[in-house]
Amino acid sequence: DFPSGYTGYHNFAEMTAELNQAVADHPNLVSLRSIGKSYQGRDLWAVKISDNPSVDESEPEALFTCNQHAREHLTVEMCLHIIKRYTDNYASNSAIKSTVDSREIWVIPSVNPDGAEYDIATGSFRAWRKNRQPNSTATGTDPNRNWGYQWGCCGGSSGSGSSDTYRGTAAFSAPEVARVRDFTNSRVVGGVQQIKSHIDWHTFSELILWPYGYTYNDTAAGLDATQANVFQTMGRRMASLNGYTPQQASDLYITDGSVDDWMWAAHKIWSYTFEMYPRSASGTSGFYPRDTLIAAQTSRNDTAVQLLLDYTDCVPRITGRTC
Numbered sequence: 657d658f659p660s661g662y663t664g665y666h667n668f669a670e671m672t673a674e675l676n677q678a679v680a681d682h683p684n685l686v687s688l689r690s691i692g693k694s695y696q697g698r699d700l701w702a703v704k705i706s707d708n709p710s711v712d713e714s715e716p717e718a719l720f721t722c723n724q725h726a727r728e729h730l731t732v733e734m735c736l737h738i739i740k741r742y743t744d745n746y747a748s749n750s751a752i753k754s755t756v757d758s759r760e761i762w763v764i765p766s767v768n769p770d771g772a773e774y775d776i777a778t779g780s781f782r783a784w785r786k787n788r789q790p791n792s793t794a795t796g797t798d799p800n801r802n803w804g805y806q807w808g809c810c811g812g813s814s815g816s817g818s819s820d821t822y823r824g825t826a827a828f829s830a831p832e833v834a835r836v837r838d839f840t841n842s843r844v845v846g847g848v849q850q851i852k853s854h855i856d857w858h859t860f861s862e863l864i865l866w867p868y869g870y871t872y873n874d875t876a877a878g879l880d881a882t883q884a885n886v887f888q889t890m891g892r893r894m895a896s897l898n899g900y901t902p903q904q905a906s907d908l909y910i911t912d913g914s915v916d917d918w919m920w921a922a923h924k925i926w927s928y929t930f931e932m933y934p935r936s937a938s939g940t941s942g943f944y945p946r947d948t949l950i951a952a953q954t955s956r957n958d959t960a961v962q963l964l965l966d967y968t969d970c971v972p973r974i975t976g977r978t979c
């Protein structure tokens with residue numbers, strides 16, 4: 657479990673209980689489903705927040721994914737905060753109500769529950785990043801190198817099983833990644849992807865990142881100058897709201913097989929990575945902010961999340977375009 661100073665974080669059981677409580681508290685706003693199992697058999701939970709949550713209404717959809725990387729526990733708290741904010745405030749806040757009434761919001765609070773549980777299993781942190789799937793030489797695939805667009809193309813991942821950026825034996829070889837892929841694919845209704853926007857939450861460095869990660873070029877196959885301008889404009893506007901630094905993912909370093917590249921290339925979902933607090937740290941301590949910081953560092957993102965939800969019907973509208 658989490659050590660003292662960190663007991664405000666949710667382990668898998670506590671997270672699951674929180675999700676069930678959200679359904680109990682707001683049955684008319686929240687539905688909960690498992691989109692499948694992790695390598696070790698833990699449920700990959702997906703929450704849907706909307707009016708009439710049991711009905712697939714033709715409303716624009718947004719997706720938030722958290723905890724691809726095990727040690728990035730603050731991101732689980734970010735996803736739980738989004739769930740609470742858009743449910744507990746529905747009755748009292750008209751902006752929240754109109755967002756929930758006009759959108760379908762999907763939240764996957766932990767993509768990598770096995771890794772997260774492994775990181776805290778001994779009572780002191782192990783700085784574990786990957787999932788817990790064995791490979792030929794070691795353990796763990798990096799979920800954020802296992803997605804199927806430009807997988808392993810460009811030196812942005814490792815082929816060595818012991819590496820923290822091990823890409824897996826094939827695209828989507830990690831069951832957790834394959835399940836989130838399947839869920840996303842299932843949101844193609846009548847040939848149209850209903851999910852229009854996505855944030856994948858990570859820590860740390862306080863950055864807002866957009867595709868592509870596999871190339872330094874601002875434009876590449878499937879991402880033209882107009883679309884790059886939309887990514888930049890929305891990214892910069894969100895950064896002006898949370899104080900993070902906006903940049904193309906590859907400006908940080910080249911990554912191949914990342915979720916953002918796949919979400920955009922496969923589905924034209926306006927997909928961002930948010931690297932949360934802290935801005936910098938010595939070594940791996942940056943992954944472990946004390947629990948006293950959770951409230952401030954999750955609510956810090958409220959207006960950026962709201963902006964993306966406001967534009968989820970047509971993200972290019974941020975540049976004055978129509979859809």
Ligand SMILES: CC(C)C[C@H](NS(N)(=O)=O)C(=O)O
Binds near residue numbers: 728859860906
């Ligand atoms: C999304 C990419 C560009 C950055 C991310 N950084 S992290 N969260 O692993 O430290 C990663 O390496 O996957």
Ligand SMILES: [Zn+2]
Binds near residue numbers: 728857858
């Ligand atoms: Zn990460």
